[in-house]
Amino acid sequence: MARIVTIFNQKGGVGKTTTVINLAAALGKKDFKVLVVDVDPQGNATSGLGIDKKQLKLSTYDALINGTPVEGIIQNTTAKNVDIVPSNVELAGAEIELIEIPGRELALKQSIGAVEKLYDYIFIDCPPSLGLLSINGLSASHSVLIPIQCEYYALEGVSQLMDTIMLVKRSLNPELEIEGVVLSMFDGRTNLSIQVVDEVKKYFKGKVYTSIIPRNVRLAEAPSYGLSIIDYDPKSRGAEAYVELAEEFLYLQEEGF
DSSP states (O other), X not given: OOEEEEEOOSSXXXXXXXXXXXXXXXXXXXXXXXXXXXXXXXXXXXXXXXXOGGGOSSOHHHHHHSOOOGGGTOEEOSSTTEEEEOOOGGGGGHHHHHTTSTTGGGHHHHHHGGGGGGOSEEEEEOOSSSSHHHHHHHHHOSEEEEEEESSTTTTTTHHHHHHHHXXXXXXXXXXXXXXXXXXXXXXXXXXXXXXXXHHHHHHHTTOBOSOOOBOOHHHHHGGGGXXXXXXXXXXXXXXXXXXXXXXXXXXXXXXXX
């Protein structure tokens, strides 16, 4: 049975989708079967894994709103052993349409339940908001992985983020836990990045991965080619960082953290 992890931060531009794509690809290279569920109407995980989101016949929207079996929506991607439930802008209307659906917070959980046995890991890429799509992701997951960028306002909004996670844990998903916090866009040449790392470690006490994702031009380029950094430039600093993160992720899984 798959471990289901939502990658979530209501702030945009923190490396959320980059982490989804590249952590999935790094695990796929290690022969784990991975499913990415794109629950972001921007569809960046979809295009970043080589799927033309403008040509989709079926998407996450159909699973959530029309009850279409997710098995018929899943597509192969450019990354080894990584499949995706793709998304596009059609999903933007789902926030409003879900309000009318009974059990609206659990629609995603019901959709992906049918394919849990087919994968080792399922990663859910949520939009940068605290709306119903993100709540669906959190309700469907065993844990949440939080990307935080090494910039001045890094911890702004984190208390609100944690309040949302605790609310879902109390009312919808008592099993939900913090998988870990990954620091992204690190620039070791600046005191600010180093200070942010220290602040985040103090706030999250023992939940921060030691693997830190650097600022890296190749990492930024890869999605425009529909490739993970693992496939686009495996010798880049960005690729090495995500391989290290995947190894740490697996190690902590084995240790039961």
